[in-house]
Amino acid sequence: MTRGKPVVKVGVIHPVESFWLHWGPNDKTALIRENMDKKFSDLTEWLLKGSIDFNFISESLLPSLCKEGSAPLRVGEMEYDAVIVPDCETLRSSTLERLEAFARSGGKLIFMGSAPTLEDGAPSGRGKALYDSCTSISFDRAQLLNALEDNRTVTLRLANGRLSDGFIYQLRRDGDGCWLFISRCREPYNKDVCRSSNLRISVKGEFTPVIYDTLTGEIRPTECEYKNGFTVIPKKLYEYDSLLLRLNDGKGKSVGEPKKPELTTPVAVPALVPYSLSEPNVLLLDTAEFAIDGGEFMPEEEILRLDNICRRKLGIRERGGQIAQPWSVKAEAPAHCVTLRFRINSEIDYSGAKLALEDAEKASIVFNGAPVKSEINGWFTDKDIKTVSLPDIIKGENILEITLPIGTSTNTEWCYILGDFGVRKAGRSKTVTSLPERIAFDSIVNQGLAFYGGNITYHLEASGNAFEIETTRYRGALISVAVDGEEKAKIVYPPYRTVISGLADGNHKIDITLFGNRFNCFGPVHLSNEKESWQGPGAWRSTGCEWSYEYVLRDVGILAAPIIKA
Numbered sequence: 131m132t133r134g135k136p137v138v139k140v141g142v143i144h145p146v147e148s149f150w151l152h153w154g155p156n157d158k159t160a161l162i163r164e165n166m167d168k169k170f171s172d173l174t175e176w177l178l179k180g181s182i183d184f185n186f187i188s189e190s191l192l193p194s195l196c197k198e199g200s201a202p203l204r205v206g207e208m209e210y211d212a213v214i215v216p217d218c219e220t221l222r223s224s225t226l227e228r229l230e231a232f233a234r235s236g237g238k239l240i241f242m243g244s245a246p247t248l249e250d251g252a253p254s255g256r257g258k259a260l261y262d263s264c265t266s267i268s269f270d271r272a273q274l275l276n277a278l279e280d281n282r283t284v285t286l287r288l289a290n291g292r293l294s295d296g297f298i299y300q301l302r303r304d305g306d307g308c309w310l311f312i313s314r315c316r317e318p319y320n321k322d323v324c325r326s327s328n329l330r331i332s333v334k335g336e337f338t339p340v341i342y343d344t345l346t347g348e349i350r351p352t353e354c355e356y357k358n359g360f361t362v363i364p365k366k367l368y369e370y371d372s373l374l375l376r377l378n379d380g381k382g383k384s385v386g387e388p389k390k391p392e393l394t395t396p397v398a399v400p401a402l403v404p405y406s407l408s409e410p411n412v413l414l415l416d417t418a419e420f421a422i423d424g425g426e427f428m429p430e431e432e433i434l435r436l437d438n439i440c441r442r443k444l445g446i447r448e449r450g451g452q453i454a455q456p457w458s459v460k461a462e463a464p465a466h467c468v469t470l471r472f473r474i475n476s477e478i479d480y481s482g483a484k485l486a487l488e489d490a491e492k493a494s495i496v497f498n499g500a501p502v503k504s505e506i507n508g509w510f511t512d513k514d515i516k517t518v519s520l521p522d523i524i525k526g527e528n529i530l531e532i533t534l535p536i537g538t539s540t541n542t543e544w545c546y547i548l549g550d551f552g553v554r555k556a557g558r559s560k561t562v563t564s565l566p567e568r569i570a571f572d573s574i575v576n577q578g579l580a581f582y583g584g585n586i587t588y589h590l591e592a593s594g595n596a597f598e599i600e601t602t603r604y605r606g607a608l609i610s611v612a613v614d615g616e617e618k619a620k621i622v623y624p625p626y627r628t629v630i631s632g633l634a635d636g637n638h639k640i641d642i643t644l645f646g647n648r649f650n651c652f653g654p655v656h657l658s659n660e661k662e663s664w665q666g667p668g669a670w671r672s673t674g675c676e677w678s679y680e681y682v683l684r685d686v687g688i689l690a691a692p693i694i695k696a
Contacts (some may be wrong), residue, residue: 199231
């Protein structure tokens with residue numbers, strides 16, 4: 131959000147600069163630095179979550195941005211009515227000079243914690259004298275927020291009157307009004323449980339609020355009241371909600387939210403429903419027996435790992451997270467090859483499968499002893515992952531051998547078999563099966579779609595002229611809802627609910643589509659540390675207890691039956 135000028139009335143002297151000036155980095159000051167870092171973090175959180183918008187003021191830049199102290203304190207293009215000095219042991223003389231003038235001019239100067247005893251790193255009574263003449267408080271959240279109560283521009287309170295600590299905001303002046311953006315500032319405790327906050331937003335001044343809905347693009351007036359010089363806007367926000375308001379100068383008419391039809395008749399949803407897939411199912415080929423230059427086959431290994439094993443044996447630089455960009459490496463023709471042997475178990479005979487792999491045009495492919503022409507007939511998710519038709523898969527064991535060049539600039543990657551079959555996963559084993567005719571509202575991982583990454587549509591029917599549809603528990607990117615083949619709504623955030631009205635009386639087909647993701651197909655499916663948040667190259671090459679040959683897949687699908695009312 132960049133339009134307009136920020137409305138910020140509180141400045142905070144940045145405490146870390148003063149610390150380095152006096153102490154500097156060394157082992158003896160480690161605990162002091164940790165304490166300073168903790169206080170710095172706490173102060174930032176108290177102000178942000180206490181609905182006090184503020185700026186940090188850099189001591190080193192202050193002389194160039196603030197020629198002299200005044201009230202308000204003018205720093206660059208900003209003006210501060212209140213300035214906080216947070217538990218600093220030393221201040222620069224240039225900072226003290228401007229803060230003294232600010233206090234003399236009537237500015238609110240608040241010291242938190244102890245008085246500064248040093249000036250430019252040397253003992254001085256100047257900071258203590260200023261400390262004694264101004265407001266001083268403990269390093270405490272409640273005392274800080276109480277001291278700044280009169281300097282609030284926006285206050286965010288819950289319905290019970292308590293200050294909210296779960297939201298942050300930004301206010302900007304733009305022409306004949308302001309923009310106010312409010313956002314949640316923490317992850318919900320449980321995203322499957324729809325919790326909401328009845329927020330009372332108080333903005334100093336009289337404005338006419340207008341909602342700019344960033345999800346739908348809709349612009350509409352909203353309810354408000356005027357009280358003691360403030361505009362008060364009640365708003366119910368769920369745990370992933372944000373709010374963008376245009377505050378036009380002057381009073382306006384309060385307009386409530388449009389009412390939606392009340393639907394109370396429950397619609398029965400079967401335990402198993404018909405479904406359709408947006409693309410073929412996937413059998414992941416990520417482990418193989420392997421042989422170098424036509425030699426003996428070595429035991430099965432994960433492909434990224436076996437690639438490095440081959441490189442070590444051949445004296446070629448290994449691949450990892452710090453490989454050079456291809457354009458910076460001199461191209462050279464690979465002098466060696468590696469053969470990957472995949473054993474594919476199937477419970478069915480199946481015709482029409484395709485093999486998807488990188489460098490397909492360079493590959494030599496043999497399936498069940500018969501050579502396969504590397505004729506490219508499509509691609510899978512990425513135009514560099516090309517597809518080649520395979521002979522029929524037979525019931526029992528099938529042997530697929532792929533020979534690829536290996537050298538400094540080659541990449542041996544996972545491969546995929548695509549088709550309208552099912553895949554049952556158990557531990558590290560995989561079996562081709564028939565696709566189920568119907569599926570349950572549960573993770574698709576255990577319903578024949580272990581590595582599937584496309585979209586899946588659940589087909590339902592209901593009678594009525596309007597429906598309320600709620601899909602609280604789902605794992606995917608988002609959900610779309612179509613009625614009689616026409617998309618009507620998308621469901622992404624709590625309360626995971628949509629109302630579709632204006633339909634003709636009678637029976638309707640309701641299609642609920644879950645948009646999938648590619649984690650179980652391309653992600654680090656052997657990373658046993660499920661709490662790892664950084665998905666860098668190392669996530670695919672984890673070691674020790676963070677590695678698992680057994681697949682570590684993520685749930686995908688609508689995990690609980692939709693609640694439908696007519």
